Every structure is written in structure tokens, then in C-alpha cells.
Amino acid sequence: MRALIVEDERGMALEMEDFLNKSGYSCELAFTAKQARIMMEDSTFDFILLDLGLPDKDGLAVLEEAKLNCPEASYIIITARGKVEDRINGLNLGADDYLSKPFSLLELQSRMQAITRRKSGLKESRIELGDFTLLLNQRTAKWGEQEIDLSRKEFDLLSYMALHKNRPLTRFQLSEHIWGNLSDDDYDSNFIDVHIKNIRKKMSSYGETEWLQTIRGVGYKIKL
Numbered sequence: 001m002r003a004l005i006v007e008d009e010r011g012m013a014l015e016m017e018d019f020l021n022k023s024g025y026s027c028e029l030a031f032t033a034k035q036a037r038i039m040m041e042d043s044t045f046d047f048i049l050l051d052l053g054l055p056d057k058d059g060l061a062v063l064e065e066a067k068l069n070c071p072e073a074s075y076i077i078i079t080a081r082g083k084v085e086d087r088i089n090g091l092n093l094g095a096d097d098y099l100s101k102p103f104s105l106l107e108l109q110s111r112m113q114a115i116t117r118r119k120s121g122l123k124e125s126r127i128e129l130g131d132f133t134l135l136l137n138q139r140t141a142k143w144g145e146q147e148i149d150l151s152r153k154e155f156d157l158l159s160y161m162a163l164h165k166n167r168p169l170t171r172f173q174l175s176e177h178i179w180g181n182l183s184d185d186d187y188d189s190n191f192i193d194v195h196i197k198n199i200r201k202k203m204s205s206y207g208e209t210e211w212l213q214t215i216r217g218v219g220y221k222i223k224l
Helices: 010-022 033-042 059-069 084-092 105-120 152-163 171-179 190-204
Strands: 002-006 026-030 047-051 074-079 097-100 126-129 132-135 140-143 212-215 219-222
Touching (some): 033 059, 059 074, 059 084, 084 097, 152 190, 190 212
Parallel strands (some): 047 074
Antiparallel strands (some): 132 140
């Protein structure tokens, strides 16, 4: 999943980027409201982590504007402001959650996972795919108790499709969410086809994978 970190404290932004990248997210950084606005106009994100204390614009105003440009993204406000009024205003403007500085990166990750589960209609961090189970928190796919040897990108691709089950996803959508911001020049649909082929090959050696469907001329879908 793609996350935009809007944070003017560069050390903190880089620390968040490193942690979330290792957790399977694809992150981009914006250090000002202006940079964030340009990036949100050019790309789509699953998460926007927004500091309220930006140097060029109040974060609450950025949030209000961002909700128009990226209505499908999930928003977590990250700030040193501790007033109840700030929290209420942020949540009323559409933020999905609120974290006060200093905070634990593990707590941030847990809150992002909780938001993903809630938006996907999941009660637990596991998704059943036929005879297979995806354990999102452990980033593991299993057949029974047998762990499937998926690469990081293969798991990212499979879990992203599973979280958007029964929805056709284009190759470009999948590439953008897994590999980050792409232009027409560097987009190669073969990336996705190769990974899907590998996922099918690895998982079909254990059980049926008819739930992983190819949508001719479009992309792929997990049908459950």
C-alpha cells in the first residue's frame, strides 16, 4: 500500500519512511503543504499521514483540501498539538485517526492496519482465500499450517488484491500501489503478469487458486 508522509521534521519523516517501508508500505515524503498538494494531485495514496504543524499552511486546512483531491485515502493526523479541539476538528474534517507526538511507530502501524481492516470489512487480520489463509500482521500466506514461500512483492500484490476482493484491478493500479508512483514511461505491465504467474505457480502446488482470476484486457481480481 502507498503512504504519503507529510511531515516537516525530516528526521522523523525519514524514520517513519524507513519503518513503514520495512513493514510493506511504499512511502513518499512531502515536507511542505505545497509539496503534498502537488503529489496528491499527481498520484493516489492509500494512507496520508499528516502533521498539523507544517511551515507553509495549517495542517487542518491541508486536510480539508486533501479530502477533495484524495477522497479514497485514509488519513491519520500526527501532531504535537494536544488540545481536544484540534482532535475534534481533525476528526470532523474527515481524519480516520489521530496520533499525538511522541508516538510509537508500532502503534502507528497497528492503527494503519486497523483502518485497513475496517475499510475492508475485516474483523481480524486474516483473509481466507479458498484453502489458503493470509495473515496480514505476520505478512504470511499459509495452506493449512504450511507456509507459502512468497516474495515480499508477491505477498504485497496478493494482500492488496485480497483487501479489494471482488473488484477488478488494472495492471497499472496494481503497479502503482505496489511499486509507487509511476509515469507512462516507466510503466511496464509485464511486472504484474510475472508476479501473478509466480503466485499462481507457488500456490497451485498446494491447492486450487481459481479465486485468482484474470480479467482479459483489464488486469486481475480475487473473487470470493
